[in-house]
Amino acid sequence: MRLDEAMGTYDALLLLSFGGPEKPADVLPFLENVVRGRGVPKARLMEVEAHYQRFGGVSPINQQCRDLIEAIRPKVDLPIYWGNRNWHPFLTDTVRQMADDGVRRAAAFATSAYASYSACRQYLDDIDRAREAVDGAPEIVKLRHYYDHPGFIAAMADHTAQALGRLPAEVRDGARLVFTAHSIPLTMARTAGPSGGAYEAQLLSAARLVNAALGRTEPFDLVWQSRSGPPEVRWLEPDVCDHLEVLYKQGAQAVVLVPIGFVSDHMEVVYDLDVEARDLAAGLGLPLERASTAGTHPAFTSMVADLLAEPEPAGCAATCCPAPPRRPAPA
Numbered sequence: 399m400r401l402d403e404a405m406g407t408y409d410a411l412l413l414l415s416f417g418g419p420e421k422p423a424d425v426l427p428f429l430e431n432v433v434r435g436r437g438v439p440k441a442r443l444m445e446v447e448a449h450y451q452r453f454g455g456v457s458p459i460n461q462q463c464r465d466l467i468e469a470i471r472p473k474v475d476l477p478i479y480w481g482n483r484n485w486h487p488f489l490t491d492t493v494r495q496m497a498d499d500g501v502r503r504a505a506a507f508a509t510s511a512y513a514s515y516s517a518c519r520q521y522l523d524d525i526d527r528a529r530e531a532v533d534g535a536p537e538i539v540k541l542r543h544y545y546d547h548p549g550f551i552a553a554m555a556d557h558t559a560q561a562l563g564r565l566p567a568e569v570r571d572g573a574r575l576v577f578t579a580h581s582i583p584l585t586m587a588r589t590a591g592p593s594g595g596a597y598e599a600q601l602l603s604a605a606r607l608v609n610a611a612l613g614r615t616e617p618f619d620l621v622w623q624s625r626s627g628p629p630e631v632r633w634l635e636p637d638v639c640d641h642l643e644v645l646y647k648q649g650a651q652a653v654v655l656v657p658i659g660f661v662s663d664h665m666e667v668v669y670d671l672d673v674e675a676r677d678l679a680a681g682l683g684l685p686l687e688r689a690s691t692a693g694t695h696p697a698f699t700s701m702v703a704d705l706l707a708e709p710e711p712a713g714c715a716a717t718c719c720p721a722p723p724r725r726p727a728p729a
């Protein structure tokens with residue numbers, strides 16, 4: 399199938415993202431949108447608020463989305479729209495604009511490559527809710543999970559090689575690759591994908607593919623970061639910082655952190671990795687570099703055009719990646 403023919407089945411591309419604050423006053427209302435009904439304790443919220451305020455109340459994510467759109471534009475012969483779950487531009491407003499512009503059938507590219515409620519189903523629910531709120535809303539087809547697409551893997555392999563290259567030459571060969579992704583509650587991990595466990599399985603595949611693309615045969619790790627929620631709820635472990643201490647004790651010479659779970663720089667990357675993990679490693683005297691996220695790497699932006707040319711994705715079964723029970727925040 400030719401690319402221009404395939405794109406003919408869609409009349410717009412929608413970038414679907416999480417959203418983030420862009421000034422100090424945005425931070426609390428943004429956080430309230432994120433955690434509504436999710437049982438995240440107030441203390442955790444205050445901690446995360448401080449992470450955002452440390453960066454002037456600005457999350458990198460919205461600018462990353464703008465940059466991604468500009469990088470995709472020359473590769474995709476469609477109008478591009480952008481809508482977020484938790485902050486402006488809100489998805490419902492974007493869908494209303496699409497309807498006003500006469501869009502009939504859009505492909506949605508989410509800034510998340512994997513299965514699970516948080517990374518996939520919640521975006522499908524966002525689409526449903528926005529479409530219900532808008533008369534004449536276009537059909538919106540969410541593109542498939544792309545964690546194993548050669549474009550995503552090539553971008554991450556390239557950035558990982560660059561990070562290895564920034565390590566002092568004498569420790570580079572002995573460096574350990576530590577892939578990281580957002581932790582999720584164990585219950586969410588168990589129910590991810592059509593038969594469960596898909597979030598971890600897909601992340602492990604992506605990590606293996608990056609490792610193989612680099613021609614590496616050394617052991618690597620997949621660990622978790624940015625856990626939230628009440629302390630009594632179990633989330634995926636080990637945490638990246640705990641794991642760095644273990645690697646150090648085992649005599650690791652150097653580490654490259656590879657944020658395979660994120661497709662662009664988010665607060666979780668610039669704070670939890672670039673501040674917390676980096677400070678810890680510096681204190682230990684463990685050389686550490688962090689690989690860039692896929693961002694606007696040309697292999698990654700070309701992948702978006704490739705996905706548009708694929709046959710329409712089968713879509714997720716209604717029972718896939720169910721929502722966790724909603725619960726109020728503890729007092």
Ligand SMILES: CC1=C(CCC(=O)O)c2cc3nc(cc4[nH]c(cc5[nH]c(cc1n2)c(C)c5CCC(=O)O)c(CCC(=O)O)c4C)C(CCC(=O)O)=C3C
Pocket residue numbers: 416417418419429432433436438442443446457458459509510514516517580581582583624625626627659663664665666
């Ligand atoms: C799997 C996953 C991804 C990756 C997939 C995807 O990208 O969608 C992701 C992305 C993101 N998470 C983000 C921010 C937050 N996530 C929170 C809380 C939570 N995340 C969860 C999971 C995930 N989150 C979960 C299970 C919770 C508990 C509450 C709930 O069940 O919803 C909270 C509350 C405070 C806290 O951290 O406790 C914040 C502020 C931002 C924006 C960052 C920025 O501003 O740059 C992004 C891209």
Ligand SMILES: [Fe+2]
Pocket residue numbers: 580
């Ligand atoms: Fe999150």
